[in-house]
Amino acid sequence: MESEHFDTLRLHAGYEPADHLQSPIVPIYQTAAFGLGDTQTAAAIAAGTKSDAYTYSRVGNPTVRAFEKRLAVLDGGVDAVAVGSGMAAISYALLNVAEGGGRVLAPTNIYGASLDEFRTLLPKFGIEFDFFDDINDLAAIKSLIQADTKAIYIESVANPSTEVADIEALAQIAHAAGIPLIVDNTFPTPYLCRPFDFGADIDVYSSTKGINGHGNVVSGVIVDHGKFDWHNGKFPQMTESEFILGNEAKQQTASFYSKFGAKAFISRIRMKYLRLFGAVMSPFDAYLALLGVEKISERLSKEVQSTKAIATYLTTNSHVEHVYYSGIEADNKLVKKYFPRGIGAILSFELAGTEQQVAAVLDHVHVFTYLPNVGDVRSLIVNPVKVTHREMPQAIRLKHKLNQQVLRLSIGLEDVNDLIADLDQAIAQAF
Structure with a gap:
C-alpha cells in the first residue's frame, strides 16, 4: 500500500483485516504472552524463522505492531518500533x-527534558x-x-521557539x-513533514502529541529510513557477532547488519x-493511538489554520512583545520548503509585562487549559521556564530568549474566535 496517498494509508497501512477475522478495526490483543502451539512451531519462533508469530508482549504484540507498521x-x-514514551x-x-x-551533536534550543538528558545523564553512559x-x-x-562523533540530533521544529531546521x-x-x-x-508529525524525504536517517516521535492527538496516551515511536x-x-555494535542471532548448536554466528541489512538499526x-x-x-x-492517526489530517489541518490566526492576532496585541511562530514568516524559505501544509499547532509569545502579569494570564484563561502537554484536541497553555523547560540552565534559556514572560500555546479544535x-x-x- 506504500503507493497510496497519505489519507488512505493513515486508515489502512500496516493492517490486513483477513488476518484478524475480517475486523476493519485493529483488535486489542490485551495479553501478556501468546501460545507457542506445537514444539516445531515453537522452535521456528525461537530461531526467528517465523516472523508472523508472537511470544511475549514486551517483544511484540499484534496491536502495537499494526501501529508500528502504519507509522x-x-x-x-x-x-518502526513503538515504545512507552x-x-x-x-x-x-x-x-x-x-x-x-x-559524541553526538545537538542544538540547545530543544525540549527541556531532552537537553537535561543530554547534559547530565547520557554522559554518565559514555x-x-x-x-x-x-x-x-x-x-x-x-x-x-x-572522529568519534556518532550522530547529529535535531528537532525539525524547535520546542518552543518553532525555529525550522534545514x-x-x-x-x-x-x-x-x-x-x-x-x-x-514530534511537532509536525509525518502529515506536515517527512524528514526522510530530505535525507534524514532516523525519526523519533513523542506520539503522545500530534500523532495520537487526544491527550490520553503517553507513547513514543522510532522510525528507520533504512538507507544509512x-x-x-x-x-561496531551493528557488525559484531550477536549471540541471540546465531545458532549455537550449529556454531553459526550473525550480526545485526548481516542478518537484517537495511533494517539493522531498528531491529x-x-x-x-x-x-x-x-x-x-x-x-x-x-489502539488509542491508531484511532488518533485515523483523523490526523483533519485535526492538524484545522489546528494549523487556527494557530496561524492566533499568532497573527497576538502580533497586534499591544501587550505582546514578540510572537514565536515560524509559520507566519512569509519570507522564511525553510518553511516553504519543508512545511507547505504548515509547521504545526504550537507557538510561543512573550508578554511585555511582569511575572505577576504572566501568572494572571494563566489564572484567567477559561477555554485554554493550563497543562504541560502539546498536540491535544483541547487548546493548552503553559509557562515553559517554570514547567516544561525548567531543566534548562538560565544561560541557555536567555540565548534563545526563553524568559519568564514567555508562554507556549498548543492549539486544539475549539472555535478559533x-x-x-x-x-x-x-x-x-492581567494588564
Whole structure:
C-alpha cells in the first residue's frame, strides 16, 4: 500500500483485516504472552524463522505492531518500533547509535527534558554531547564533528521557539562524515513533514502529541529510513557477532547488519533496547493511538489554520512583545520548503509585562487549559521556564530568549474566535 496517498494509508497501512477475522478495526490483543502451539512451531519462533508469530508482549504484540507498521509507512521508513514514551524513543535511538562511547551533536534550543538528558545523564553512559546554539549555522555544526562523533540530533521544529531546521543541508553534513541524522519530528508529525524525504536517517516521535492527538496516551515511536550504511566501520555494535542471532548448536554466528541489512538499526532497537530495557507501549495505548492517526489530517489541518490566526492576532496585541511562530514568516524559505501544509499547532509569545502579569494570564484563561502537554484536541497553555523547560540552565534559556514572560500555546479544535477571545480577555485582565 506504500503507493497510496497519505489519507488512505493513515486508515489502512500496516493492517490486513483477513488476518484478524475480517475486523476493519485493529483488535486489542490485551495479553501478556501468546501460545507457542506445537514444539516445531515453537522452535521456528525461537530461531526467528517465523516472523508472523508472537511470544511475549514486551517483544511484540499484534496491536502495537499494526501501529508500528502504519507509522513506518506514513513516515516513509522501512520499519518502526513503538515504545512507552517520547523520551524512551529519544533515549533508545541515541544509545543504539552511540553505545560504548562517542559524541553526538545537538542544538540547545530543544525540549527541556531532552537537553537535561543530554547534559547530565547520557554522559554518565559514555556518550558526550557537543552543543550548538544556531540550528542552521552549518559551518559551525560541521566544525564540531570529530572522529568519534556518532550522530547529529535535531528537532525539525524547535520546542518552543518553532525555529525550522534545514534538514537536507544537515543530512548532507552528517552523511559526509559517515554518521546519521536523527530528527525529533514530534511537532509536525509525518502529515506536515517527512524528514526522510530530505535525507534524514532516523525519526523519533513523542506520539503522545500530534500523532495520537487526544491527550490520553503517553507513547513514543522510532522510525528507520533504512538507507544509512551501518557497515562503514563507525558502528561496531551493528557488525559484531550477536549471540541471540546465531545458532549455537550449529556454531553459526550473525550480526545485526548481516542478518537484517537495511533494517539493522531498528531491529537492534527492538531486540536489544525494547526487549531488555522494556519501555513497551501497551496494546490499549496502541489502539488509542491508531484511532488518533485515523483523523490526523483533519485535526492538524484545522489546528494549523487556527494557530496561524492566533499568532497573527497576538502580533497586534499591544501587550505582546514578540510572537514565536515560524509559520507566519512569509519570507522564511525553510518553511516553504519543508512545511507547505504548515509547521504545526504550537507557538510561543512573550508578554511585555511582569511575572505577576504572566501568572494572571494563566489564572484567567477559561477555554485554554493550563497543562504541560502539546498536540491535544483541547487548546493548552503553559509557562515553559517554570514547567516544561525548567531543566534548562538560565544561560541557555536567555540565548534563545526563553524568559519568564514567555508562554507556549498548543492549539486544539475549539472555535478559533473563542480561543482568540479567551486570550484577549485574559491578557486584558492581567494588564
